[in-house]
Amino acid sequence: MSTLTFTHIGGPTALLEVEGWRLLTDPTFDAPGRTYSFGWGTSSRKTAGPALSVEEVGAVDAVLLSHDHHADNLDDAGRAMLAGVPTVLTTVPGARRLGAPAQGLHPWEATTLTHPDRPTLTVTATPGRHGPVGAQVLVGAVTGFGLTWEGQEHGAVWVTGDTVLTSDVRRVPERLDVGTVVVHLGGVRFPTTGPVRYTMTVVEGRELCRAVRPRTVLPVHHEGWSHFLDGPAALQRPELAPDGGTTVWADPGRPTAVVV
Template identity: 30%
Template sequence: MSSLQHLHMDSTKRKPLLKEHTHVGGEPQTLPVKQVHTHPRESNGDENASVYFIGTATTIIEWQGTRILTDPNFLHAGDNVHLGPGVSAERLTNPAVDLHELPALDCILLSHYHEDHFDQKVEASLNRLFPIITTPHAKKCLTSLKDEPFGRVTELDFFESVMLHTDNEPTPGTNVKSVIRVTGMPGKHVPPGALAAANEYLQAVPPTNGWLVELGHAHDTATGTDPEAINTGYRIYISGDTLFVDELQEIKQGLQDYKIDLMLVHLGGTTIPGPKMPLVMVTMDAEQGLKLMHLMDPGVTIPIHYDDYSVFLSPLSDFKDKVDEEGWHDRVVYLDRGEQYKFKVRAAEGA
């Protein structure tokens, strides 16, 4: 890792998500869960963490009382977003919950500064001191807003990490505490070559990150936590709005023999300017999504970001067909908006 930053998540001192937020501390609001899914092959009923799918790339990852919101987009069917010069998209679906209905949260993971991942309503409503982890480009945008810049934004470039320290008590008889490490992962929103060179000049499509979210345990000491000393109990890889590019090989190489337990893959085959004139694809379609499964070999894959906007060319049914042809139906969990996947974070060794 080229750098390590630290964020301390204290539920009694949570910053409110919204400017006019009412549930700071105390009992959080309850998410409306339509259906709960577990591992298709290995569930023992002892799951202790979850992913809740709100819509597009918006999810809530929860473990040990810490909640991370990814790519907040809460527009409704019929609303439009601006995606670049001359390019807009209409939302076709509704989110599972509205922004004001969310439970108490600890931070936001923002893969890139694009309106279908951070819409104008979100930008206008958020508390300027709510913690956001994002790309260097998005940090520059968020902290330089003319009227109300955001004041607590952590930037992560590829393979840079931040430790989220929870306020949970150590395991009895030890000084082992739960921690979450978030690491920026490579991704490319624009195909390499002439288009990428043109985008570097025009800055039409923003740079994007994927994420590695590691849930685990570490010894709590006065000098902090050694990032290499984390006893990881679960690894989540979030692809972000990337294409299947050579740089993704670096992720697999960096993991070495470590296993990805869960992959959240952004699909949809997003096209610019749109499906009626598909000049360029900027997110993975079904075929690329299957290639990513081959490369990363996760225990479970959950597709997200596949049918919420009019610029998506590759429907979820295409990915399902590819998965079934591969004989991998028991390696994929499909979540509808408002559904939840529960999983088990392994306990610390010796705890």
């Protein structure tokens, strides 16, 4: 039996510790107050800082980066820390932009992390779409990550990354036996693009979890930025997991233990 220690740092950023591995998702460590441009007339203000600094997080084995081109997933301080990380896994175009040590993965492509004193960790890229049909041309590619290792009892740990609820995302459990979901929410929307959403809302997150039926749901990417328009719904900390499952709205900076 394995135990995942999950520490939500803020926004999409979380530290995942399991079987000696330390993985960080979407590093965002800038101070609050600044407004960032996301292109095509869109922008967002960072309203909350990280619960832990880069120094407090310490050394990590890998960064799981859903995409590199939006500051709410990789800001300046997060980008600077990548130089000290041995492995950065992200999208194929993202790896081209970032250069070494970034490695790009196509959807359903897998790679392994190895260490003599730990079980081999397999990381599989999962599909995502950061907006409506056709949005990838303007918004860019995104990816999620499935984590599996020998001795795992309750299914993969799946980090959805920034995505809306698509048919490909719904079908992830057909190829990946999921036990724990780190689900990106926020219902991202911008005034210049009207009602179009770029990430899942709480309602869509619940719908996905009803299809996946994980044991544990860990919501992230729902606070700390002005474009997270589903924030009030998230503040009510609703149950997203299906019957028999558990939703953990982790307080930033406080480690949570999850049996995986």
